[in-house]
């Protein structure tokens with residue numbers, strides 16, 4: 203388990219990680235999201251003992267990285283895929299890592315196989331493509347067969363096949379009960395890979411919740427209702443504390459109520475429903491809302507995500523408004 207306790211990092215006068223407190227659970231992929239410069243890499247570096255916190259703690263199973271007796275057996279990380287001697291072959295690179303950390307040398311061939319680099323194991327890492335370099339970095343993280351794995355933008359620069367491979371790898375490592383902490387800017391990828399999300403902005407915690415909850419909480423998540431008695435139903439939904447957009451004709455868009463709750467109100471009111479259908483925000487939409495005030499380097503008129511771009515208050519695409 204990784205535990206961050208009021209973790210803080212200052213560079214000069216600037217606070218780049220600000221009293222971050224999070225526990226990362228085993229058996230899950232936790233996505234680590236935040237705009238450029240939010241402090242994700244700095245947080246990960248502090249977990250690995252590569253940066254020292256200005257205050258607070260980053261603990262691995264209750265200990266600082268430097269206190270671990272066999273660190274590579276407890277935690278593996280891909281922080282910078284380019285941190286490999288270009289003149290060394292993939293096999294030599296991993297062998298050197300295994301030797302200096304007292305790991306069995308058979309692990310070298312095992313991890314080369316896992317990441318699909320067996321055939322190029324004797325090629326110099328300096329000649330590797332971006333994707334091969336990422337795979338080699340992941341191999342290094344897996345070498346000690348650790349329970350905790352941390353990946354900083356592992357799909358950066360990978361082709362679709364590589365992205366899919368990383369997704370499968372994360373899911374299977376989590377299914378083995380390991381703790382997986384992964385940062386990415388690819389929201390669609392996170393939506394299919396992560397169970398839990400930790401979102402930070404300007405170093406501060408914005409959200410720590412299951413991905414489904416983050417999407418549910420978005421104001422763009424809504425329920426579409428079609429009924430021959432929209433006015434009557436709208437009145438009762440408002441009484442129940444929901445927010446309602448009356449689209450005219452027979453359509454209502456309802457925010458802040460589940461399908462069950464809306465169905466219940468309709469039943470009590472004796473109103474017939476012709477449609478009751480969920481409209482989920484995408485993770486990208488939910489993320490853009492969450493981090494809107496934390497984007498440090500955004501252009502002032504940067505367009506919002508997908509649905510929000512349509513200019514409709516509920517963020518639904520035209521094609522969704524049948």
Ligand SMILES: Nc1ncnc2c1ncn2[C@@H]1O[C@H](COP(=O)(O)OP(=O)(O)OP(=O)(O)O)[C@@H](O)[C@H]1O
Pocket residue numbers: 213218236237238239240241242243244245
């Ligand atoms: N060694 C350093 N000296 C001074 N400032 C630093 C140093 N390392 C990072 N920073 C600053 O800390 C802030 C957080 O950077 P960090 O790389 O952790 O963000 P990030 O969330 O990983 O961003 P990205 O998504 O762009 O990779 C940035 O403003 C960065 O300029």
